[in-house]
Amino acid sequence: MFNWFIGNRLYNSKLKRHFYISDEWYARVKRIFNTYLIFLLLFSWAPLCKMLLVLAGFLETRLIIVFPLVVIGQIFNYVWPLL
Numbered sequence: 001m002f003n004w005f006i007g008n009r010l011y012n013s014k015l016k017r018h019f020y021i022s023d024e025w026y027a028r029v030k031r032i033f034n035t036y037l038i039f040l041l042l043f044s045w046a047p048l049c050k051m052l053l054v055l056a057g058f059l060e061t062r063l064i065i066v067f068p069l070v071v072i073g074q075i076f077n078y079v080w081p082l083l
Helices: 002-012 023-043 050-058 063-082
Strands: none
Touching: 002 050, 023 050, 023 063, 050 063
16 A cells, blocks of 8 residues: 555656646546556556556545455465465
8 A cells, every 4th residue: 555655645746747747648547547457456466566556546546446456466365375
């Protein structure tokens, strides 16, 4: 959840000021992520996929959606070897 918080703070710290991000592009990427890619957060236990949490925070994905997906992914990660 720390990575989500970092992404959220990046967006709120006016990162747009330093890099040009058009509002249309941001809205389009946010819609695509929240529609099609949100379930990739189930793989957030993998080291490379932790960047998805930063992206979710940057795209202002609600924590109430992100947290259960991360918890389910973590449970699956630890239960899978026991099966």
